[in-house]
Every structure is written in C-alpha cells, then in structure tokens.
Amino acid sequence: MNMLSEAPPADPQVDGSGPAIRIAAVPRRDEATSATANAEYIVELQDVSCYYGSFRAVRNVDIKVAKNAITALIGPSGCGKSTLLRTINRMNDLIPSYRSEGRILLDGQDLFAKSVDPVAVRRRVGMVFQKPNPFPKSLYDNVAFGPRINGYKGNMDELVERSLRRAALWDDVKDKMKQSGMALSGGQQQRLCIARTIAVNPEVILMDEPCSALDPRSTLQIEELMAELKRDYTIVIVTHNMQQAARASDTTVFMTMGDDRAGYVVEQARTIDIFTNPKNQLTEDYVSGRFG
Ligand code: ADP
Numbered sequence: 001m002n003m004l005s006e007a008p009p010a011d012p013q014v015d016g017s018g019p020a021i022r023i024a025a026v027p028r029r030d031e032a033t034s035a036t037a038n039a040e041y042i043v044e045l046q047d048v049s050c051y052y053g054s055f056r057a058v059r060n061v062d063i064k065v066a067k068n069a070i071t072a073l074i075g076p077s078g079c080g081k082s083t084l085l086r087t088i089n090r091m092n093d094l095i096p097s098y099r100s101e102g103r104i105l106l107d108g109q110d111l112f113a114k115s116v117d118p119v120a121v122r123r124r125v126g127m128v129f130q131k132p133n134p135f136p137k138s139l140y141d142n143v144a145f146g147p148r149i150n151g152y153k154g155n156m157d158e159l160v161e162r163s164l165r166r167a168a169l170w171d172d173v174k175d176k177m178k179q180s181g182m183a184l185s186g187g188q189q190q191r192l193c194i195a196r197t198i199a200v201n202p203e204v205i206l207m208d209e210p211c212s213a214l215d216p217r218s219t220l221q222i223e224e225l226m227a228e229l230k231r232d233y234t235i236v237i238v239t240h241n242m243q244q245a246a247r248a249s250d251t252t253v254f255m256t257m258g259d260d261r262a263g264y265v266v267e268q269a270r271t272i273d274i275f276t277n278p279k280n281q282l283t284e285d286y287v288s289g290r291f292g
Pocket of ligand 1: 052057080081083095
C-alpha cells in the first residue's frame with residue numbers, strides 16, 4: 001500500500017508550479033510498508049551514462065526499481081530524467097546521435113546486450129507519454145492495436161474490455177467503442193493510452209510526465225489509477241511536480257546536474273524519507289524549494 005496515499009495533497013495546487021512541499025503536512029508512518037523494504041527489484045541500472053553525440057546528458061546512474069511499486073524520478077529541468085526513462089525501454093535507440101553505457105537489467109537480463117531485440121524490450125517495458133497520443137482509430141482499435149501486432153490469439157473483445165476496465169475507462173466508453181480515440185477528453189485519452197499500454201501486458205510501465213497536460217481532476221484520477229496498477233505492474237514516472245511524487249510514489253530518485261550539465265542521481269530513497277528526511281543537502285534544497 002502506498003504510504004502517502006491516505007494523506008491529503010500537501011498542496012491543493014497540483015500543477016507543480018506551487019511552492020515547495022509542506023513537509024509537515026505529510027504524515028509519517030513508521031511501519032515498514034515501504035516498497036523498498038525487503039523489495040524485489042525488477043529493473044536495475046548499473047553505472048548508466050547517456051550521450052547525445054559527444055554531450056554526456058546523464059552520468060554513472062545506479063538505480064534499483066522495486067517490483068509492484070511506483071518509482072518517481074524528480075529533479076530540475078534538463079537533468080536527464082526523460083533521457084534516463086527512455087533508455088530503460090531503449091526508445092532512445094531511435095535517435096541516431098544517442099548512445100548509452102553501463103547495464104540495465106530487467107529481471108536480471110541485460111537490455112543492452114547485443115542479442116536483445118529492442119522491439120521485444122518495448123513489449124516488456126511500455127511507455128505512456130506526456131501528451132496523450134491516441135491513434136486516429138476507434139477506441140477498440142487503439143487498445144487492440146498492440147495485441148494484434150503481437151499476434152494475440154485469445155478473445156480480443158475480452159482483452160479490450162479487460163484493459164479498459166483496468167485503465168478505469170470502461171464505464172465511460174463501453175457504449176461507444178467505434179468512436180475515435182481522439183474524441184475523448186484529455187484525461188480519458190491518457191487513460192486510453194494506459195489501456196493500450198497494458199493490453200500487451202508489459203512488466204514495467206514508464207510514464208513521462210503523464211499528467212502535465214491534464215487538469216487537476218484528471219491528474220488525481222491518473223494517480224489513483226497508478227495506485228491500482230502497481231498491484232500488477234511496476235511503474236517508473238518522471239514528474240516535474242513534487243506534490244505528485246510525494247502523493248503517488250513509493251520510492252523517489254532525485255537527480256540534478258553538474259557544471260558540465262551531465263545529470264546524475266543525488267539520492268534514491270523511500271519517498272517519505274526524500275521529502276521529510278533527505279540525506280543530502282542538495283535534495284533538501286530542492287524539495288524545500290530553495291533550488292530548482
Ligand atoms: P529532463 O527530462 O530532466 O528535463 P532531458 O532528458 O529531456 O531532461 O534532457 C537532458 C539533456 O539532454 C538536456 O541538456 C537536453 O537538452 C539534452 N537532450 C534531450 N534530448 C536530446 C536530443 N534528442 N538530442 C540532443 N540532446 C538532447
């Protein structure tokens with residue numbers, strides 16, 4: 001269970017532009033409910049560096065991602081959060097100037113190994129983007145798209161319904177499955193994209209600022225959905241919204257960048273510790289709004 005999920009938002013403003021987290025508003029729960037206590041790790045980044053041409057955007061990252069938990073990446077703009085996220089499912093391979101070093105283990109398998117097919121990686125590690133991007137197709141076809149490409153042999157109607165139910169969208173759309181995915185509201189479109197992602201049953205879902213184009217109500221719906229989804233999936237989310245990280249995640253990774261503009265990890269810890277008891281002064285300065 002998410003230790004912060006019962007807490008009211010530290011600040012009713014959820015667009016991230018507000019002041020720093022009011023630390024006193026986050027209740028402390030001492031029992032070891034954290035996903036990082038005795039956690040089983042599904043993804044491990046070992047000494048990962050990311051380059052665009054000769055520019056090193058991210059350096060020497062070691063992160064462990066706990067299974068069935070939500071890990072948030074936070075840090076100032078440009079510190080490499082999205083770069084690192086996109087590296088986890090080898091999306092950045094599509095950028096010609098891009099290369100990475102180090103190892104990323106998914107269930108112990110090195111995703112950078114020569115024998116590994118990046119398309120297969122993207123099936124196991126799905127991605128939800130900042131701006132909802134439904135295909136210009138019917139709702140049904142949006143969800144059925146991935147399974148069809150993968151040659152899914154089961155009952156497609158059931159799979160589509162199950163995926164939409166899991167994305168908390170079924171009740172909104174069950175009577176208009178032929179309608180275009182583009183005709184939905186922004187929040188519904190994002191839930192459709194989540195349904196499309198989970199239809200191929202990935203192990204990990206990466207989310208790159210999935211709420212930054214949404215209103216506060218839709219934002220909270222997505223956060224509630226994430227809390228549901230972590231029972232079956234592992235989620236890594238990039239967010240510029242510290243309140244969101246505090247509310248929605250179990251573990252937080254704080255990144256910043258050095259004078260050479262290379263991003264690096266300052267601290268990874270239980271979310272409650274990052275926001276109430278950070279070990280590093282840089283983390284404290286960032287979460288208290290003194291910097292960033
Ligand atoms: P964040 O998500 O923390 O805002 P990004 O990962 O988007 O940071 O960017 C990290 C650094 O990499 C920035 O200096 C950015 O300009 C650079 N960068 C991002 N994408 C590209 C790209 N496609 N080509 C070259 N540089 C890039």
